[in-house]
Amino acid sequence: MPQSVDAPFWQKKRLDEMNEAEWESLCDGCGRCCLHKLRDEDTGSLEFTNVACRMLDLASCRCRDYPNRRREVPDCVALTPGSLAEIDWLPPSCAYRLIAEGRDLPDWHPLVTGDRRSTHRAGASIAGRAVSERDAGPLEHHVVEWPSRWPRRRTR
Template sequence: MEKFWETKTLSQMSSQEWESLCDGCGKCCLNKLVDDETEELHFTNVACHLLHTKSCQCKKYEQRLKIVPECVKVSLDDVEQFHWLPASCAYKRLIEEKPLPEWHPLITGSQSAMHKGGHSIRGKVISETKVDPEYLEDYIALWPAE
């Protein structure tokens, strides 16, 4: 099997190849906070209301940008926005010239290794509909950034 992610740049990939880079972990759909003083990014364990917390997929993927205006589409047009992606994200890793993690679905052939290894949001998050936004800082989590 050709490992297109090792032979092509992100800009050379087809839309299907680009989409397949997403491991489906759901971490990019977590609410994040930025420290006003240090500008440090903090992940929380609070997920977007559109995220299905078992499948780790967006319930309205095609309409997400209209429904959630602050949702950021991962694209080459916004490479400077990649800093908010988790360290395990394939898009971020490839920009940083790092290999995909060994549990990535393109390597293992399924998402089960990712879920079994605890690399997704499954079983770790709550919906933003259950959290008062004023108290979001109480939900800062370290595991998404790893």
């Protein structure tokens, strides 16, 4: 379907056509990608936990030192247009995943609302639902399903 010249950049460009600022602005700040996952070595099955990376601020759902995060967490995954095809654990509401699939952003996404807090208000973030890896103990005790599901809107 042809897009209007006035359409927002994410509706006009492929991920690999975006500049760095556009790419980074796609992150809605949900923090779901920063939750630890468990993968069964034999079956490859994936389980999600509510345990967040130690670099994630649990209130803002943002990395405490995004530019230098890989120095502290060497296995932190850097999303790129090329790496998306190999990543099977992004939440269904992730803008990178949605755009790669040819879909639009949800109505609560900050690029749509103009408000960085809209993700939290919509109940799409990990705020109030995650624990830091520093406090969690065994990951197996923290297996949850909600990070792999489309967020349900909070009712007022």
